[in-house]
Amino acid sequence: MKNNTKKRIATLGMATMLLASSTTAIAHPGRTDSNGGHRDNQNKSGLGSYHYHCGDNPAHLHKNGVCPYSAKATTKSSKKSSTSTKSADIKKAQQKLNELGYNCGKADGVMGTNTKAAIKKFQKNKGLAVDGVLGPKTKKALGI
Structure with missing residues (x-):
């Protein structure tokens, strides 16, 4: 009985971790276009109806067409x-x-x-x- 309980607890723990990680990893759905941006018509990101995902950086806007995460972004x-x-x-x-x-x-x-x-x-x-x-x-x- 103890062995069966340990398995249930382990399974429950792994399921909880899997659910928690999958909900935090995806900010919102949407494919990116050739510019690396996409529409977010429901504004789930809070950035407006169009924003960018460059590399592994969070959703962001490009002021004056320049990515703030690029090496070319100036001070x-x-x-x-x-x-x-x-x-x-x-x-x-x-x-x-x-x-x-x-x-x-x-x-x-x-x-x-x-x-x-x-x-x-x-x-x-x-x-x-x-x-x-x-x-x-x-x-x-x-x-x-």
């Missing part, structure tokens, strides 16, 4: 110089794209929809990866 003190440099690069790219006939509108240093579309067309025509991002290869191809 507030260095962010101003990085943003102004980026804005200057965008303006140079816009001027060059307009010169080459890729109409991206006014060269204002803002990465808007027209600029992204022009960059994508340029990248496609130059055989670069088409992502609409003003990365090192695109800058080099533009000569900036």
Whole structure:
């Protein structure tokens, strides 16, 4: 009888641990898209209707398109110089794209929809990866 009771207690303990771990491991259901994010229409995460899961990090938002868990996330003190440099690069790219006939509108240093579309067309025509991002290869191809 004692042996049977020990088995029941062990089984009950393992079942309890299994149930407890499975309910805490899953925050909410949902598959991620190619950007690593997904819709959470019932807002179970408390972050809104769309958020990201990058790596093993908890659900989070990407402010200005940057993952706070990435190595490229900047601190507030260095962010101003990085943003102004980026804005200057965008303006140079816009001027060059307009010169080459890729109409991206006014060269204002803002990465808007027209600029992204022009960059994508340029990248496609130059055989670069088409992502609409003003990365090192695109800058080099533009000569900036």
